[in-house]
Amino acid sequence: MSGVLIGFLFYLVILIYIGWWASRYTRTEDQYFVGGRKVRIIAAALSDKASDFSGWLMLGYPGQAFKSGLGAFWAAIGCLFGTLADYVLIGPRLRIYTGKFRAITVPDYLEARLKDDTKLIRILGAIIILVFMTAYVSAQFAAGGKALAQAFNLDVNTAILITAIIVTAYVLTGGFFAVVWSDVVQALFMVTTLIIVPILALVSVGGLDRATEIMAQADPTHLHPFGGATGLAAIVFAIGYASWIVGYLGQPHIVTRYMSVEDPRKLRRPGIFISGIWTIIVLWGAFFAGFLGFALAKGGIIHVEDPERIIPAMALELMPSWLAGFVIAGILAAIMSTADSQLLVASSAVSRDLYHKVLGKELGKKQMVNIGRLVVIALAIVALYYAMSGNKIVYAMVATAWGGLAVGFGPILTLSLWWKRVTKEAGIVGMAYGLISEVILESSIYGWSFNPDAPGIFGSIGAALNGIPVFFVNFFITLLVIVVVSLLTKPPEDVVKLHGEIFKKVPVSVMEARSKSQAENVAEFAKARKLA
């Protein structure tokens, strides 16, 4: 117990130091929300992944691998290709546009890109962020509560309160710089944890042969790639898990990292390599932790009541206490690195998008940052309430919030970066449809996935699409709505022209020459003329 506490306190000291250091660089909205667009690529890429992978990675996903076995690996496939899709489809182009527009939030960018003078896109964007991001933060608080409760034998609600206080405190101090650099430390904690835990599990259970033998006896479907399903049912099973992929295109707390990076070209190289390799390691680690955890539990080596607590349970039962403290810190790192980014994005939706831009209230730079901080406190209190009063199933809570953001932002963000014809009318209709349909379909009709139990015609649709996540289908419907409305309306000519010009590609040699300093160019010229 004392070793666990020491590991955890060590981690907190690092966070406090980063918060103090970053607070010196946080005086303007630009700095508070996107780090002045000058964040180093290694920090932006690791922060991107640390913000993306949350309590879901350390608790929710291993819990699914524990319950469903090999079939749950489809979720890892979806997340890996979602990460890559973000770099290929979103990252560099979004950084180019947002640099040009000086945009610091996603609604900022959409309003400028679609030339929306009605402010409806900004309002809709802010509402989507507020509704789903608050739900997402409450999922992180719930996950933190589970980990701390398991580690320190606390009441879950007390542990949730402690998590909320720690996360809120360091978002308040440092803003984006604090969040990004603490994310880097947290990304390293996470990857180390997810290398150590499955290796230890493999050794404890007696190797993969022994683990699969135990699983085959307990439940043979655990070793089947589609959970025992065949034919169409197998495809639905795989889509159900891999559907996370489309969600990546619309997560504001992730894409804001691309907006902050020092140079869009660095997202291509080394950005995609840093994120991609890190993602492969943690997804394999989290999957095998849950997969092997099932064998450990069935083999009587460890005891766990809630599958989502399999990693903390393995750490506490199989490791020396100082190492268990390190693992618990790794779990909290995953939770906090996501919750802090989400709080910051949700805060920007109120202070920047609604208060500053929609209501037109502009105070001094410092006051705007302070309003952002007040909003962080208010949102944390709401999220805390939901975390304490909700069902606390992390996988489902994250999936619902992820789906809402995916449908609300994914289609319009992707189309606005790749299609010059997209119009503000299409953006408004698409985002309004995404927001309303997701709230109604997920909260009152189906829940997270289609099922035949829904009333009336929704039951028939649910039967036909049984098991497929609602947001996955709704993403493509929203995409279609935006395309149709865009074709029925016309974008301003200057918007179309800018879209063509801004993504103009030039020979690499031209860019290399531009990147060289003036002195280097003079030296090269002199050398060519044999002056030197």
Add this chain to the structure above:
Amino acid sequence: MIYNGIRAFCGGVVMGLSSAAWMTLLVPTILGIVVMVLYGFWDKITGKEYLVTDEILGYDQELLEEE
């Protein structure tokens, strides 16, 4: 791991996992690495890159002054 995957691909069960199970684990991971390498070096492959100017970089002025 990859050796096991190849053995499993050739038929049979390796370490309790079928060939289909090994393929599920390895094929998407390898494909992901291929996508990473292709995109990461796309500028070298095509010889072209986005035109990035100071206006596009848009650094925060106060931050630049401090540096």
